[in-house]
Amino acid sequence: MRVVDSFNLYRLLFCMQFHGVGARCLNIRAGMEIPDNKPLKFALQYIHGIGRARAAQILSELNMSNKLAMDLTRREVVALDDVLSKYVIGRDLAGLVDRDIKRMKDIQCYRGIRHVDNLPCRGQRTSTNARTRKGSQRVAVAASKKLKK
Template sequence: MAEFKHIVRIADTDLDGNKPLVHALTGIKGIGLRMARAITNHLGLNAREKLGNLSDEEIEKLKKFVEENIEELPSWMLNRRKDLYTGKDLHLLGKDVDLAKKLDIERLIKIRAYRGIRHAKGYKVRGQRTRSTGRTGQTVGVQRRKK
């Protein structure tokens, strides 16, 4: 039997070899539990097998799929459908997720959309109340009347 690998590197992320395959894959930013299950089912791997116990061929197959061919999964599972710049269905991983989010917010600010203005001012964006929460600076309370 092949030796146990304590750390496996996939998509520029070090994954724990002691975890089951589906839970280890969630360590990659952009892959949740549902996506991890879809990947293991698509590749025909045992989801409960520890990542460190997989053979080198299986790890290479998994690595290649996650880094290059993840768009083979149904488009409704991908995290960046109909990308604004390319028009394609993409699935972003790692630092690309943060970069795309930052660029989207910058675009909203640039076109002066309502959400962009809220982001720029540092207010809550999704309709939450701001009267009592989300404050910065000194707290405001009720003052007592002097007797």
């Protein structure tokens, strides 16, 4: 029987299969997974709060080339985890945004009222657009014509 070190065993635990197609993920921090088969620049963007610019900044901070996430060594994973711990990302960021929106609703500011009414709160027009925020409930005009007869 071959002895498997704990790091590779840890990686194998996060290997899942859906209908014969394997999806492997590398677990960076608690609850944050990035796909193994993508370059690191794009794999980091799967974490909530990291976009293109932040991913490029993290890679330049680590002086790391844009290689596949599965090719990372233990040291590189630990260094990546240390750099990611400096940023507010993932569930922490989502909780922070939720608290900010709740505070705006509580103090009844303009943006808070717009959030409560489920309308856009950054100055967008609502007479013709904002279908995503307002929903697609449309009033039938033909019903009012029938009543007039």
